[in-house]
Amino acid sequence: MDLHLLDAKPTAEEREALDALLGKPLSGWEGGVRGARDTRTAAGGHASRERRHLLLPALHAVQSRVGWISEGALNHIAERLTVPPADVYGVATFYALLSLSPRPRRVLHVCDDIGCRCRGAEQLCAELERTVGPPYHGPTGSRHEIPSDGAVWLRSPCLGLCDQAPAALLSIAGAPPVERLFGSVSAPAASRTLGGDLGATTLARPVPPQHGDPTLRLLRRIGVADPKSLDDFRAHGGYTSLRRAFELGPEGVIREVTEAKLLGRGGAAFPTGRKWDAVARQPVRPHYLVCNADESEPGTFKDRVLMEGDPFAVIEAMTIGAYATGCEKGFIYLRGEYPLAHERLENAIRIARARGLLGDNIMGQGFRFDIEIRKGGGAYICGEETAIFNSIEGFRGEPRNKPPYPVQSGLFAKPTLVNNVETLANVLEILRIGGEAYARIGTAGSTGTRLFCLCGCVMRPGVYEVPFGATLRQLLDLAGGVGPGHTLRSVLLGGAAGVFVRPDEFDMPLTFEGVRAAQATLGSGVIMAFDESIDLLDILRRIAAFFRDESCGQCVPCRVGTVRQEEALHRICSKQTRGSPAEEAALLDEIGLAMKDASICGLGQTAYSAVESALKRLRVLEGVVAQ
Amino acid sequence: MEETDAIFLWGANARDNHPIFFHHVLKGVHRGAKLFVVDPRRTSSAQWADDWLGLNVGSDIALANAMAREIIHAGLANEAFIKRATIGFEAYRACVEHYTLDYAERETGVPADVIRRAAFTYARADRAVICWTLGITEHHNAVDNVLALINLGLLTGHVGRYGSGLNPLRGQNNVQGGGDMGAIPNRLAGFQDWTKDVAVREKFEKAWGVPLKPEYGMNLTQMFDGMETGALRSLYVIGENPAQSEADQNRTEHLLGGLDHLVVQDIFLTQTAELAHVVLPASSSWCETEGTVTNSERRVQRVRKALDPPGNARDDMWIIGQIAKRLGVDWHDPSAKDVWNEVRSLAPMVAGMSYERLEKEGGLHWPCYDEQHPGEEFLHSRLWKDPIEGSPAPFSVVEHDPPVERTDREYPLVLTTGRRLDSFNTGVQTGGYTSPLRKGESLDISPEDATRLGLMEGDPVRVTSRRGSLVAPTHIDPSLRAGLVFMTLHFQDKVKTNVLTIDVSDPKSGTAEFKACAVRVDPVRAHHGAGVVTHSPDAT
Amino acid sequence: MSADQLVPLQASRRTVELTIDGDPVRVPEGTTILDACRSKGTDIPTLCYLKTLHPVNVCRVCVVEVEGSRVLVPSCSRAVEPAMVVTTGSDRVRHSRKMVLEFLASSVDLSATPDVEAWLTSYAARPERYGPAAPPVAAGERDSLPTGHHPPPSTTHAATVGQPVKVDNELYVRDYGKCILCYKCVEACGTDFQNTFAIAVAGRGFDARISTEFAVELPKSACVYCGNCIAVCPTGALMFKSEFDHRQAGTWKEAEQTVTATICPYCGVGCTLELHVQDNEIVKVSSPLDHEVTSGNLCIKGRFGWRYVQNRKAADNPRTS
Missing domain, CATH: 3.40.228.10 (Dimethylsulfoxide Reductase, domain 2)
Known part of the structure; x- marks a missing residue:
C-alpha cells in the first residue's frame, strides 16, 4: 500500500532489534538495501499486509532494545510490516509499557495498586519520590534529551505479584534486555536496583502455601516438579492426559469436558464443553486457539503461579484443546509484566517442539499443532476475549462488538477457542480422572477445584486451591486471617471488577451459585482482605483511577463514565462534594448504571461494581461530611 | 470492480x-x-x-x-x-x-x-x-x-x-460525453457514421435542414499539420489550452501564432487565448451552466448551474447561438434540455434518457433505447450468448514497437510525463487553490541517477531534449529507476515541460507520445531560476 | 451460459418478524434494529452511526432493550432476530441515553452538533451537574499524554477534551474540542473508503484522541486532503476552512445557502458534487451519501478544486484583442 513515512530514519540499533525479530528486509521497499530487482517489481499487496500481526512484537523488540520507540523506529516498523505510521502510532500509544518519547534504558515500574497499597506501596512511592525523584513523565528541557545511562521509576497498575507486595518490575533495555518482576520491595532495594544492582530482584523459588497437601490437583506439581524439565513434568504425570485424549478422539475429549461440567475460570463461567463443541463444529477453517494469559485483574496472580511453576501443563492442555477443536495454531497471550512466566513457557515450548510434543506429528499421531507466545503491552483490556484478538492481529486492543462470538468469528475472523490458563489446567485433571469423577468434586453447580488469590491484609498471602463449596471464611482462615491485633473489615471478592463483602457475609460458599445468590462474583478468584488500617475510600479512589486508566476509550459510557466516577470519588475523599455525600452517591449510582447497561464490554460493565458494593454493602460514605 | x-x-x-x-x-x-x-x-x-x-x-x-x-x-x-x-x-x-x-x-x-x-x-x-x-x-x-x-x-x-x-x-468528466455527442471528427452524436450509413445521413440532414458532406473532419494532429502546410488558416478553440497542453510546445505556439484567425472561448485568459484574435469569455461548464456529461462507465449525468458567471462571461450555448445568429440562423436560444431532447431524437443510444429520468435515477448508462430501458451496466454481453449476437470479436496481430525517440549518449534518459493527485492537466483550474500537497514542478529522478549526477533534493538541473530545454529543481524519487525521469504538465506557466516532449502521434487515434522522449539532465552549478526556457538546445 | 446468469445472484432475503415496543414488525433478514425501528416510524438518536460506514457502535446513544439480553444493545449494529422483543423507550434505555448525552455534553463542545440540543432537552440531561467545564488545555498537551497513570482529577471542574483549534493548512481545520471520538473520520480515511490511514485513534480511555503519527501537522502527515473525514464528522470538529473562516467572521448563513448537485469536472469518474453556495460563492462541497459512484466521498480536486471559478473577477475577464 502507499505508505507515507516521516523523514526520520532508524538507528542501527533499532534496525538490529527489528532484524532480530523479522529477519533482514527482503527488499529495498521494506527498508533494506535497494537492488536492481526492486526497480522492476515489488510486492505491496495482500501478503505484505498480512504481516500486521507482528506489529506488537515489533514494537516490543524496539522498546526492549532501546527503551523507547523513536520516529525513525516507528517508520521502519511501518515499512517493514506495511502498516500506516498513524496506525502504528495509534497501536503503540495504546500500551502503557511502550514509550513514544525518549526514556532511559533502566525503568522501574512500581505497583501502587490495591493489593500493594495494603502493604505500603504509597509509602514506598513517597520514599522513592524523596530519594530518587518524582516518577518519570517524559523528557524535559528544550532538547528533549535523556541520559542514556539514567534510570527512572514509574507508578504501575497491579503487577500480579500481590502475594509478595509491594511489587516492582525492572526493565533494562539492551541486547539482551533484562526484565525482573520482584516483590517485598523496599525503598533502599528499589534505589539499589535503579542503580544497577540486581541482587534484590531475585525471586524466591515459588512454593505455594499448601505445599505438600495431597489433595491439590492444579497446584500439585508446583514447587515439586522442576518447571524447566520436561522429564520431571512427565515423572509427575505430565502428558498422560494428552495420551488419553488421543485414545478418546476429539469428540471423546469434548464429551469428557462436557460431562465434567467445567465452567470457565476467566470470569464469565461459560460451560467449557459447550464452547469447545461449538468451535469444533465450525466448518470455516482454520480454527485458532488462544490461551488467555493476560491476567491483569488487580489482585490476581494464580495464572502466573501456574505458568511459572507448571508451564508444561499449559502447553499440554492447549494441545488437548487444539486436538479436540481442530486448531493447528495456538497463541498464548501473556501479559507483558510476567518475564519469568514468559521465560518458562518459551522454554517449555522449545523443549516440547524438540521432543515431538508440538509440531507436525505430535506423539506420532499425525496431529499438527504449534504455539506462539504473544506478549501484552500493559493493557488490562486485552484480557477481554475479543480485545485479545485485536491485540494479536496488530490493532488497538479494543473489544469487538458481539455477536459475532469468538467461536464463530474470532482471531483473524476465524472460529477461535479462547480459554483462560486456569480453565485449561483443569482439562488435564478431567482427562486424568475422567469427566464423571471430576464432576463429583465440588458442588453440583460448580464442579472441580478453584484457585483463589488471597492477598491484602492476610498473614499468608498466596494461591490456594480448594474444591468448590468452601466458604470465604474457610479460605481466609487457610491464609491465616489478618493476624493478631487486627480486625478484618471487608473483603474484595473477584478483583477490581468484583464486589466488597462484609464480615457477616463470610459464610457464603464460594461457588458460582453461592456468590450469585449473594449478589457477588468470583471473578478471577481474588480474595483481598482489608483490616482496620486500610482507608477504603482511598482503595475506591484507586479502583476508579484504575478503570479510568484502563478504559480503552472506545465507548462513551466507559470512556467518560470512568472519569466522572473518579471525579465524584475524589470530591468525596477530599470532602469537596457537590451537594451532600448522599447526592454524590446518587450521582455515582446513575453513572454506574449507565456504564453497566450501555458499555460495550465487561470493563465498563463492571467499572462501578466494587464502588457500588462499597457504597451499598459497606456504607463507606457514612461519616463523610459535606463541606 | x-x-x-x-x-x-x-x-x-x-x-x-x-x-x-x-x-x-x-x-x-x-x-x-x-x-x-x-x-x-x-x-x-x-x-x-x-x-x-x-x-x-x-x-x-x-x-x-x-x-x-x-x-x-x-x-x-x-x-x-x-x-x-x-x-x-x-x-x-x-x-x-x-x-x-x-x-x-x-x-x-x-x-x-x-x-x-x-x-x-x-x-x-x-x-x-x-x-x-x-x-x-x-x-x-x-x-x-x-x-x-x-x-x-x-x-x-x-x-x-x-x-x-x-x-x-477517462481523464476528464466529459471525454466520453464529447464522443457521445459527436465532438469527434468521424462520428455524429451517438457514434453514428454519416459518411457510410445513408440512413443516418438522411436522418441528420432532415433534422438540421442542411446537406451533410460525407467526409470526416480533422483530428488535432491533422489540424496542426494543416496549419503547417497552410491548409488550415482559422481556428475556433472552446475550453482547450493547446498552447500548453500539446507536445513540442515551441512548435505549437509558432503554429497558433501564424493563424489568420484564432477565436478562443474560455473561462480564463489562457496561454492560447493570449494568442487569439477574438476571446469569448465563457462560463464554467460544470457549475455555471445546465447540461449533461458522460463518465467513464457511460453514465449520463446532469450538471447544473449553481453560480452566476462573473462579469460578461456567458454560457457556451448562448455564445454559439449568437454566432449562429450573426451568421444568419436563429436557433431561438434553446435551453440545455431542448438541445438534449434533439440529441435524443437523433441518437438512439440515449433516446430513453429524459431529463426527468436523469434527475430521478441519478444518471443512466447508455445504451438506453427508450423510456422503459434501464440502461446497460456493462457492454459486450452479446459475446456470451450461444450463438453470439452480432459479429465475433476479432483478435488483432500487434507487434512490439518501442517509442520513436531512442536514448543515446547525448540524451541518455527517458522522460515520461504524468499527473499528480492535487493538480489537473495544465493547472489552469487547480492552480486556483492552495494545495498543501503541491510542491511545484520538479524533475523527478531515481536515487541512482541522482547519485551519479551528484544531485541533492532541490538542486536545480537543466533538462534538455532535442527540442528544448528548461531548468527545474531535482526531486529524488525511489519510484523511478536509473535511466527514467518524470515530470508533470501542471505548472506550464513556470516550467514548460512540453518544450521537451516529442510531437509524434499515433496515426490511428491522433494521440501524441507524451509518455516517452529522450533527455539529458545536467546539474546547474550557478543557480538559475527554475523554469528558465530556451527555445532550442543550441541556444544554451 | 447465458448473459442473464452472469450477473450476481442476490441471495433471496427472508423476512424476520419481531416485536418493537409491543408492535409486530416484519423486516428482511439482516436488517438492523435501528432500521427496523425507523421503518415503523420510531426515531432513535444516533451519533457515530452513518449508513455508508461500518457501524462501530461506540457512542451508545442508540441503545435499546432486547428481552433476554443482560445489557442494552446498540440498535445501529445489531441485526434483528426472529421473535426478538425490543423496547426503545424504557426507563433503562432513557437513562443510558441521558447519561451518554450528559457525558458528551459535559466533556465535549457540542455547539455545532445538529439535533443535540433537542435530545438533551427530551432526555432531561443535565451536563452541568458534573461541575463547571475545565478550561481548555494548551495546544498539543492532549496529544502527548502518556498512557498509564494519570494525575489526580480536579475536585472543582469537570474534565473536558477542550483544546485550541488546529489550523495547519488552507483547506480544513481540526477542532478536537468538538470531537466525540465517533471513529467516523478514521473509518472514512481508512478501510471504509479512502485507505490513506493518515489518522488513527491514539492513546487510551479519556485521553484517546484522533491523531496523526506523533501528532505531526497534517502537511507532514499522509493526509491527501480528500476531505472525506469532514464529510462524515457529526460534530463540526472537522470543518472546511472556508466555513470556519465564515463562522469566525460571523458571516456563516446556512439558512441562506443553496445546494446544487452537479458533476465534478476533474476526471471521468463522474462524481456528484453538491455545491453549497452563499452569496454566489461556493462555501463548501459535499457529495450525496447514496450516490453509487462516490458514497459521499471525493478527492482533493473535487472537494477543494473549485476556487478557480471564484478567482475570476469580472475585471479579469478575457479581453477581445
Whole structure:
C-alpha cells in the first residue's frame, strides 16, 4: 500500500532489534538495501499486509532494545510490516509499557495498586519520590534529551505479584534486555536496583502455601516438579492426559469436558464443553486457539503461579484443546509484566517442539499443532476475549462488538477457542480422572477445584486451591486471617471488577451459585482482605483511577463514565462534594448504571461494581461530611 | 470492480488520477481481489499491488504478448469462448509465439517470474478486469497498445461479464460525453457514421435542414499539420489550452501564432487565448451552466448551474447561438434540455434518457433505447450468448514497437510525463487553490541517477531534449529507476515541460507520445531560476 | 451460459418478524434494529452511526432493550432476530441515553452538533451537574499524554477534551474540542473508503484522541486532503476552512445557502458534487451519501478544486484583442 513515512530514519540499533525479530528486509521497499530487482517489481499487496500481526512484537523488540520507540523506529516498523505510521502510532500509544518519547534504558515500574497499597506501596512511592525523584513523565528541557545511562521509576497498575507486595518490575533495555518482576520491595532495594544492582530482584523459588497437601490437583506439581524439565513434568504425570485424549478422539475429549461440567475460570463461567463443541463444529477453517494469559485483574496472580511453576501443563492442555477443536495454531497471550512466566513457557515450548510434543506429528499421531507466545503491552483490556484478538492481529486492543462470538468469528475472523490458563489446567485433571469423577468434586453447580488469590491484609498471602463449596471464611482462615491485633473489615471478592463483602457475609460458599445468590462474583478468584488500617475510600479512589486508566476509550459510557466516577470519588475523599455525600452517591449510582447497561464490554460493565458494593454493602460514605 | 478476482491497472495511476474509482478498486482488493499494476514508475497505485510490473516505457505490447504466450502454453486460454465468439486467433497465436519470457524480460525489464505470475493469475481468475489510461494511449502506437490488452481479454474470456472486462479510465468528466455527442471528427452524436450509413445521413440532414458532406473532419494532429502546410488558416478553440497542453510546445505556439484567425472561448485568459484574435469569455461548464456529461462507465449525468458567471462571461450555448445568429440562423436560444431532447431524437443510444429520468435515477448508462430501458451496466454481453449476437470479436496481430525517440549518449534518459493527485492537466483550474500537497514542478529522478549526477533534493538541473530545454529543481524519487525521469504538465506557466516532449502521434487515434522522449539532465552549478526556457538546445 | 446468469445472484432475503415496543414488525433478514425501528416510524438518536460506514457502535446513544439480553444493545449494529422483543423507550434505555448525552455534553463542545440540543432537552440531561467545564488545555498537551497513570482529577471542574483549534493548512481545520471520538473520520480515511490511514485513534480511555503519527501537522502527515473525514464528522470538529473562516467572521448563513448537485469536472469518474453556495460563492462541497459512484466521498480536486471559478473577477475577464 502507499505508505507515507516521516523523514526520520532508524538507528542501527533499532534496525538490529527489528532484524532480530523479522529477519533482514527482503527488499529495498521494506527498508533494506535497494537492488536492481526492486526497480522492476515489488510486492505491496495482500501478503505484505498480512504481516500486521507482528506489529506488537515489533514494537516490543524496539522498546526492549532501546527503551523507547523513536520516529525513525516507528517508520521502519511501518515499512517493514506495511502498516500506516498513524496506525502504528495509534497501536503503540495504546500500551502503557511502550514509550513514544525518549526514556532511559533502566525503568522501574512500581505497583501502587490495591493489593500493594495494603502493604505500603504509597509509602514506598513517597520514599522513592524523596530519594530518587518524582516518577518519570517524559523528557524535559528544550532538547528533549535523556541520559542514556539514567534510570527512572514509574507508578504501575497491579503487577500480579500481590502475594509478595509491594511489587516492582525492572526493565533494562539492551541486547539482551533484562526484565525482573520482584516483590517485598523496599525503598533502599528499589534505589539499589535503579542503580544497577540486581541482587534484590531475585525471586524466591515459588512454593505455594499448601505445599505438600495431597489433595491439590492444579497446584500439585508446583514447587515439586522442576518447571524447566520436561522429564520431571512427565515423572509427575505430565502428558498422560494428552495420551488419553488421543485414545478418546476429539469428540471423546469434548464429551469428557462436557460431562465434567467445567465452567470457565476467566470470569464469565461459560460451560467449557459447550464452547469447545461449538468451535469444533465450525466448518470455516482454520480454527485458532488462544490461551488467555493476560491476567491483569488487580489482585490476581494464580495464572502466573501456574505458568511459572507448571508451564508444561499449559502447553499440554492447549494441545488437548487444539486436538479436540481442530486448531493447528495456538497463541498464548501473556501479559507483558510476567518475564519469568514468559521465560518458562518459551522454554517449555522449545523443549516440547524438540521432543515431538508440538509440531507436525505430535506423539506420532499425525496431529499438527504449534504455539506462539504473544506478549501484552500493559493493557488490562486485552484480557477481554475479543480485545485479545485485536491485540494479536496488530490493532488497538479494543473489544469487538458481539455477536459475532469468538467461536464463530474470532482471531483473524476465524472460529477461535479462547480459554483462560486456569480453565485449561483443569482439562488435564478431567482427562486424568475422567469427566464423571471430576464432576463429583465440588458442588453440583460448580464442579472441580478453584484457585483463589488471597492477598491484602492476610498473614499468608498466596494461591490456594480448594474444591468448590468452601466458604470465604474457610479460605481466609487457610491464609491465616489478618493476624493478631487486627480486625478484618471487608473483603474484595473477584478483583477490581468484583464486589466488597462484609464480615457477616463470610459464610457464603464460594461457588458460582453461592456468590450469585449473594449478589457477588468470583471473578478471577481474588480474595483481598482489608483490616482496620486500610482507608477504603482511598482503595475506591484507586479502583476508579484504575478503570479510568484502563478504559480503552472506545465507548462513551466507559470512556467518560470512568472519569466522572473518579471525579465524584475524589470530591468525596477530599470532602469537596457537590451537594451532600448522599447526592454524590446518587450521582455515582446513575453513572454506574449507565456504564453497566450501555458499555460495550465487561470493563465498563463492571467499572462501578466494587464502588457500588462499597457504597451499598459497606456504607463507606457514612461519616463523610459535606463541606 | 468490487466483485472481481483480479484487477490490472495498466498504464494507469488511478490512486492519484481517479481517486474515487480507486476506492472501488480497493473495495475489490479488500474482498480478496489480486491487484497488478503495470507502470514504469512504482506509483501510489503500484504500491498497493500484489505485483508491480515496472516495465520499460513503451514496452506494453511485448509484455501483453508474452503474457498471452504464457497463457496459451499453460493451456489456460478460454478455448470455448475463443471458438464461439472470436476470430483471428490462429494468426494471433502465431504472432505471440515469438514473445518468449526471455525476450519479454529483455524488452520490458520485468522479471520473467513476475510476468508469468501475472499471466497465470489473470487467466485463472474467475473474473478479471484490465483498466488503462494515458500510459497506454499517449504513445505513437496507442491503438495497438489498446488492442494488445483487448487480445488478453478475448484470450481468457474476461469480457462482457459481470466483474470482468476492459476499462479505459477517462481523464476528464466529459471525454466520453464529447464522443457521445459527436465532438469527434468521424462520428455524429451517438457514434453514428454519416459518411457510410445513408440512413443516418438522411436522418441528420432532415433534422438540421442542411446537406451533410460525407467526409470526416480533422483530428488535432491533422489540424496542426494543416496549419503547417497552410491548409488550415482559422481556428475556433472552446475550453482547450493547446498552447500548453500539446507536445513540442515551441512548435505549437509558432503554429497558433501564424493563424489568420484564432477565436478562443474560455473561462480564463489562457496561454492560447493570449494568442487569439477574438476571446469569448465563457462560463464554467460544470457549475455555471445546465447540461449533461458522460463518465467513464457511460453514465449520463446532469450538471447544473449553481453560480452566476462573473462579469460578461456567458454560457457556451448562448455564445454559439449568437454566432449562429450573426451568421444568419436563429436557433431561438434553446435551453440545455431542448438541445438534449434533439440529441435524443437523433441518437438512439440515449433516446430513453429524459431529463426527468436523469434527475430521478441519478444518471443512466447508455445504451438506453427508450423510456422503459434501464440502461446497460456493462457492454459486450452479446459475446456470451450461444450463438453470439452480432459479429465475433476479432483478435488483432500487434507487434512490439518501442517509442520513436531512442536514448543515446547525448540524451541518455527517458522522460515520461504524468499527473499528480492535487493538480489537473495544465493547472489552469487547480492552480486556483492552495494545495498543501503541491510542491511545484520538479524533475523527478531515481536515487541512482541522482547519485551519479551528484544531485541533492532541490538542486536545480537543466533538462534538455532535442527540442528544448528548461531548468527545474531535482526531486529524488525511489519510484523511478536509473535511466527514467518524470515530470508533470501542471505548472506550464513556470516550467514548460512540453518544450521537451516529442510531437509524434499515433496515426490511428491522433494521440501524441507524451509518455516517452529522450533527455539529458545536467546539474546547474550557478543557480538559475527554475523554469528558465530556451527555445532550442543550441541556444544554451 | 447465458448473459442473464452472469450477473450476481442476490441471495433471496427472508423476512424476520419481531416485536418493537409491543408492535409486530416484519423486516428482511439482516436488517438492523435501528432500521427496523425507523421503518415503523420510531426515531432513535444516533451519533457515530452513518449508513455508508461500518457501524462501530461506540457512542451508545442508540441503545435499546432486547428481552433476554443482560445489557442494552446498540440498535445501529445489531441485526434483528426472529421473535426478538425490543423496547426503545424504557426507563433503562432513557437513562443510558441521558447519561451518554450528559457525558458528551459535559466533556465535549457540542455547539455545532445538529439535533443535540433537542435530545438533551427530551432526555432531561443535565451536563452541568458534573461541575463547571475545565478550561481548555494548551495546544498539543492532549496529544502527548502518556498512557498509564494519570494525575489526580480536579475536585472543582469537570474534565473536558477542550483544546485550541488546529489550523495547519488552507483547506480544513481540526477542532478536537468538538470531537466525540465517533471513529467516523478514521473509518472514512481508512478501510471504509479512502485507505490513506493518515489518522488513527491514539492513546487510551479519556485521553484517546484522533491523531496523526506523533501528532505531526497534517502537511507532514499522509493526509491527501480528500476531505472525506469532514464529510462524515457529526460534530463540526472537522470543518472546511472556508466555513470556519465564515463562522469566525460571523458571516456563516446556512439558512441562506443553496445546494446544487452537479458533476465534478476533474476526471471521468463522474462524481456528484453538491455545491453549497452563499452569496454566489461556493462555501463548501459535499457529495450525496447514496450516490453509487462516490458514497459521499471525493478527492482533493473535487472537494477543494473549485476556487478557480471564484478567482475570476469580472475585471479579469478575457479581453477581445
